[in-house]
Amino acid sequence: MSAVVDVARKAPQAGVRVHANAGARVALLGTGTVGRAVLARLASWSGTALGGRLHLVHVANSRVAVADTAGVCPAQAGIALGAASVAAAGVPFAATVNVRPLASAPSSLDAVAIALGMSGPRIVIDATASEAVATRHAAWLKQGIHVVTACKLGQGTSLHRWREIRAACAERNARYGDSATVGAGLPLLRSLRELQEGGDRIQSIAGVLSGSLAWLFNHYDGMRPFSALVRQARDAGYTEPDPRDDLSGEDVRRKIVILARAAGVELESQDVEVTSLVPPELAALPKDAIDAALPALDASLRQRFAAAYKNGEKLRFIARFERNAQGEAKARVGLESLPGEHPLAGGAGTDNKVAIWSDRYRTQPLVIQGPGAGAEVTAAGLLDDALRVLR
Numbered sequence: 001m002s003a004v005v006d007v008a009r010k011a012p013q014a015g016v017r018v019h020a021n022a023g024a025r026v027a028l029l030g031t032g033t034v035g036r037a038v039l040a041r042l043a044s045w046s047g048t049a050l051g052g053r054l055h056l057v058h059v060a061n062s063r064v065a066v067a068d069t070a071g072v073c074p075a076q077a078g079i080a081l082g083a084a085s086v087a088a089a090g091v092p093f094a095a096t097v098n099v100r101p102l103a104s105a106p107s108s109l110d111a112v113a114i115a116l117g118m119s120g121p122r123i124v125i126d127a128t129a130s131e132a133v134a135t136r137h138a139a140w141l142k143q144g145i146h147v148v149t150a151c152k153l154g155q156g157t158s159l160h161r162w163r164e165i166r167a168a169c170a171e172r173n174a175r176y177g178d179s180a181t182v183g184a185g186l187p188l189l190r191s192l193r194e195l196q197e198g199g200d201r202i203q204s205i206a207g208v209l210s211g212s213l214a215w216l217f218n219h220y221d222g223m224r225p226f227s228a229l230v231r232q233a234r235d236a237g238y239t240e241p242d243p244r245d246d247l248s249g250e251d252v253r254r255k256i257v258i259l260a261r262a263a264g265v266e267l268e269s270q271d272v273e274v275t276s277l278v279p280p281e282l283a284a285l286p287k288d289a290i291d292a293a294l295p296a297l298d299a300s301l302r303q304r305f306a307a308a309y310k311n312g313e314k315l316r317f318i319a320r321f322e323r324n325a326q327g328e329a330k331a332r333v334g335l336e337s338l339p340g341e342h343p344l345a346g347g348a349g350t351d352n353k354v355a356i357w358s359d360r361y362r363t364q365p366l367v368i369q370g371p372g373a374g375a376e377v378t379a380a381g382l383l384d385d386a387l388r389v390l391r
């Protein structure tokens, strides 16, 4: 029996009803592209066994939070919470609203642990891109609250924060669900960890780690302006809230850092050599001014595409991590022109394609491929991790 279940069976605190099989109380942060898909997936579970496992008691975006004041929140009320929260944020959400006593208040991260109560399995689902939320991950874990996240700012930035998260997990036997941070839920981190649990050393990793950049370079034909495709990728929900985080390689830097650390190398972010696609004039603009300035991307990418096309090559945004026998590691991220038949040049849509070389996969790598961005796959990855907490 896992420690998580043990905790669930402890005597409940006054005011919070906990049943042995009651599932977990869940706080969802973020009602944007991914958060809405989490709510929709939870809604689709209404009345099923899965719906009884995760009880949404708190939903918040950066402006408003909605909490269930009754203290016990069956799945349907959780959906009501989601609907109310999203409606309060001015975004339509189609779900049957079961009227329950709901309290709406300005969003506050201090309210999250309070809403989750003191006992039983408790989970924060982070569907934000917020630094303020990421800085709370370790503190929640130290309170025994499990964290499931799509946001890479927890594990993919400073080594200090990553260590704090690992230490907090160990201290409280809390879980940190990170499947959605790399590959939008593809079994990448899990495979790295399982290879090492089986005695393998990870030697190198190479691949396409950005769903939006994969989509962009799978669609770019040198005819339509690249900037028009960036708008399309953003509108489809593939990019970060600020698409420059994708185009600059920062999002991929975070992902290769997360993979390297999961492979046992304590890489610092600045140890990754990153070549950005964003020209300085676009990098300098405030977020609300970038849409009109996106065509600044077009000329240089048209040239890169033409040169690659002439050689029968394809442009792919690749991350590479290698370590030698002495344990020295290096990592780099940037646009590469690959032969058309190169294994990493394949794939379609938002496909991530990642090759892993380890002791057992010395010559032929293990290759994992599949959609690496998109609301639905990411939400599914988050909820898989949340359900895993209860196993």
Ligand SMILES: NC(=O)C1=CN([C@@H]2O[C@H](COP(=O)(O)OP(=O)(O)OC[C@H]3O[C@@H](n4cnc5c(N)ncnc54)[C@H](OP(=O)(O)O)[C@@H]3O)[C@@H](O)[C@H]2O)C=CC1
Pocket (backbone or CB within 6 Å): 029, 030, 031, 032, 033, 034, 035, 060, 061, 062, 063, 064, 089, 107, 109, 126, 127, 128, 129, 130, 132, 133, 150, 151, 152, 180, 181, 184, 211, 237, 238, 239, 240, 241, 372, 373, 374, 375, 378
């Ligand atoms: N889109 C994708 O395909 C994938 C995304 N991810 C990750 O998922 C995360 C979310 O992405 P996405 O949904 O596209 O982003 P969005 O910009 O669509 O949504 C972000 C949400 O976070 C909310 N938010 C910001 N700060 C806070 C806060 N302090 N407390 C509570 N909520 C807050 C925002 O609130 P408000 O509405 O008020 O602005 C918004 O609702 C990102 O970290 C991204 O990297 C991971 C894998 C794939």
Ligand SMILES: N[C@@H](CC=O)C(=O)O
Pocket (backbone or CB within 6 Å): 181, 183, 184, 209, 210, 211, 212, 213, 238, 239, 240, 246, 251, 372, 373, 374
């Ligand atoms: N913006 C990211 C979304 C998933 O992490 C990407 O393009 O891969």
